[in-house]
Amino acid sequence: MLSxxxxxxxxxxxxxxxxxxLLMCGSLIFGYANTNLKIAYDAFTSFDGSNEHIIIHNVRLPRALIGAVVGASLAIAGAIMQALTKNPLASPSVFGINAGAGFFIVVAVSLFYVDSLQAYTWIAFAGAAxxxxxxxxxxxxxxxxxxxMKLTLAGAAMAALFSSLTQGLLVVNESALxxxxxxxxxxxxxxxxxxxLSVxxxxxxxIILSMILSQKINVLTMGEDVAKGLGQRTGFVKLTAALIVIVLGGGSVAVAGPIAFIGIVIPHFxxxxxxxxxxxxxPYCAVLGGALLVFADILARFIVMPEEVPVGVMTALIGTPFFVYIARRGFGQK
Structure with a gap:
């Protein structure tokens, strides 16, 4: 512990x-279109309808805000899951929650032609739950x-199952691809x-409820018997924490798709x-998770410019070495 x-x-x-x-400001400025801090400032104070101002308003501002919210949500969900399961690898991606939410949305799109943002949100919640x-x-x-260990294996199996089913649906229904x-x-x-705004x-x-619940999570991590001895209603705390994870994980998938590794790396950091x-x-997870995802999104714009790499690919490149290290340390390998 440093601090x-x-x-x-x-x-x-x-x-x-x-x-x-600062990273969110950088997200407004950096990209294929040539803009700078003054142009970004003018876009909000004296909007003139130029291409640069439209890009900042309609493209870069939403992705900066979405990156911050999704990164914070995934990191908090990962921290809560690691606390409840006492598993250093617990996260929405490893436990298959992202893949399940994504599969439900793909089913809705490819078989039932759902195209409502509000519907995506509730479908993602159902898949995550x-x-x-x-x-x-x-x-x-x-x-x-x-x-x-059994939770990790079960999560990995469900993630693989839902990913395979998703790919199968997309092969059958190319129009949804x-x-x-x-x-x-x-x-x-x-x-x-x-x-x-839909999520x-x-x-x-x-997110607010997770911070209110943090003290109870501290008690729960001491052991269920200890928590009960201190008068805590452990069932209620676990159920509330699980609902928080479902909302944060499902909401993130509904907006940005299944983004991996944020929920593993940030809680450990x-x-x-x-x-x-x-x-x-x-609160540290909220800030650091948002910062990491916004940073990864900025990097994704320059790897193969003028094309863009999906930010999920960038988080995988950043997070994989940490995942290997955490897996070896967490399960006692030398």
Whole structure:
């Protein structure tokens, strides 16, 4: 733990928030269209209808905001899942929640021709909830009951199953391929502000509730028997935390597709900075998760310019080495 005093933790958190704001400003400026800070400032203070101002308003501002919200949501969801399951690899992507939500949306698009943003949101929630229940149920089988390894294997199996089913549907229904292929790779490119506004009424309260619940999560991580001995209603806390994960994971998939590794890497980095106190981990995850996804989105614009790489590819490139390290350390390999 690097930040030991409360004052230092607040200072580092504010510094992280400042970095997030700078990255969001960079997201408004950098890209294929030639813009700068003055043009971006003029786009909001004296909009003239030029191509540059339209791009900043209609393209770059939504993707900057979506990147920050989705990154924060995935990181918080990962932190809560790791706390509840005591599994260092727990995250919406590893446990198949992203893949399940994505599969449900692909089914809705390819078979039922759904094209409503509000419908995508509720369908993603349903997919996330179904996957979470199935993974928990499968991971609980056996004499030892629920274990981190069994949860990881169950999540990986469900992720592979839903990914295979998704690809199969797209092969059968080629007309839906163009509509969802880029989205399935995980991307904030081309997303409209309406996409964010469709999930924000659910995601924002879930983020706030996660911070309110953080102290109870601290108690729960001490062990269920200890938590019950201290008078905590552990069933209620677990159910509330699970609902938060479903809303944050499903909402993120509905807006940006299944983006991996944010939910694994950021919670570990937050614990490295502030220790195991979830009163600090969750706000740190919100800031650092948003910053990482916005940063990855900026990088994605320059790798194969003038084309863009889906931001999900960038987060995979950034997160894979961390995933390997965490997996080796978390399961006791040398």
């Amino acid at each position: 030991k005093s409360t004052k230092l933790k607040i200072t580092v958190l504010l510094l992280g928030f400042a970095i997030l704001l 179904t996957t979470a229940f199935v993974v928990y149920f499968i991971g609980s089988f056996g004499r030892e009951g629920l274990t981190p 163009d509509q969802v292929l880029f989205w399935l790779a995980g991307s904030v490119q081309g997303r409209k502000m309406e996409s964010l 924000l009424p659910y995601v924002a309260p879930a 937050a614990r490295f900075l502030v220790g195991n106190d979830y009163r600090w981990i969750i």
